[in-house]
Amino acid sequence: MFKIYLASSNPHKAVEIGEFLKEIAEVLIHPEYEPPLEEGESFRENAIIKAKALSELIPQELVLGEDSGLVVPFLGGAPGVKSHRFSALGTDLSNIEKLLSALKPASGKDRRAYFVSYGVLMRGGKILWEGEGRVEGEITLQSIGEGGFGYDPIFFYPPLGKTFAQLTKEEKNRVSHRGRMLSLLKEFLTKTGG
Ligand code: IMP
Numbered sequence: 431m432f433k434i435y436l437a438s439s440n441p442h443k444a445v446e447i448g449e450f451l452k453e454i455a456e457v458l459i460h461p462e463y464e465p466p467l468e469e470g471e472s473f474r475e476n477a478i479i480k481a482k483a484l485s486e487l488i489p490q491e492l493v494l495g496e497d498s499g500l501v502v503p504f505l506g507g508a509p510g511v512k513s514h515r516f517s518a519l520g521t522d523l524s525n526i527e528k529l530l531s532a533l534k535p536a537s538g539k540d541r542r543a544y545f546v547s548y549g550v551l552m553r554g555g556k557i558l559w560e561g562e563g564r565v566e567g568e569i570t571l572q573s574i575g576e577g578g579f580g581y582d583p584i585f586f587y588p589p590l591g592k593t594f595a596q597l598t599k600e601e602k603n604r605v606s607h608r609g610r611m612l613s614l615l616k617e618f619l620t621k622t623g624g
Pocket of ligand 1: 440468496497498499500513514525545578579580581582594606608
């Protein structure tokens with residue numbers, strides 16, 4: 431069993447990641463982790479910034495930095511790396527409102543979007559593994575569903591005919607960007623010998 435500290439203060443992510451890796455790793459949040467400013471221009475850069483900040487605090491431990499976001503090609507890639515602070519208020523609700531109004535002029539195929547999750551596993555400031563997961567979907571006209579977090583209520587996933595907010599945690603992990611990134615990480619950990 432591995433012990434992995436997650437460079438995040440987002441409890442939703444910790445639950446999703448902990449659930450996914452539970453057979454192979456215990457996923458912990460460090461109480462002294464202070465989220466650094468995410469000033470990178472890519473998901474990868476931000477994942478490294480987060481992992482480094484935690485690795486400096488606990489150099490002997492395995493740490494996972496993860497950065498994710500929603501990319502809408504019609505909006506030139508926005509909200510992208512700025513997904514969590516897309517609107518001035520930065521709440522899930524206000525981010526959703528801003529995105530829906532930005533997409534008012536968009537036709538059906540312009541509403542295509544994808545989520546990205548980039549993961550970086552580090553120890554002592556050194557990258558041991560890195561990988562990316564993606565999932566494609568469409569932005570709905572209004573929020574549908576109560577589960578998940580962030581943009582889940584407006585992210586429609588055609589193969590299941592539901593938004594991410596209508597999926598159980600297990601269903602979401604099976605198809606989501608984070609789930610896909612984590613299954614690559616799981617493969618690496620399994621090979622390394624967990
Ligand atoms: P991060 O904590 O910097 O990675 O911020 C990622 C932001 O992207 C979150 O605050 C959400 O707004 C959005 N996001 C990332 N993953 C998801 C997801 O699985 N569902 C919904 N929104 C997500």
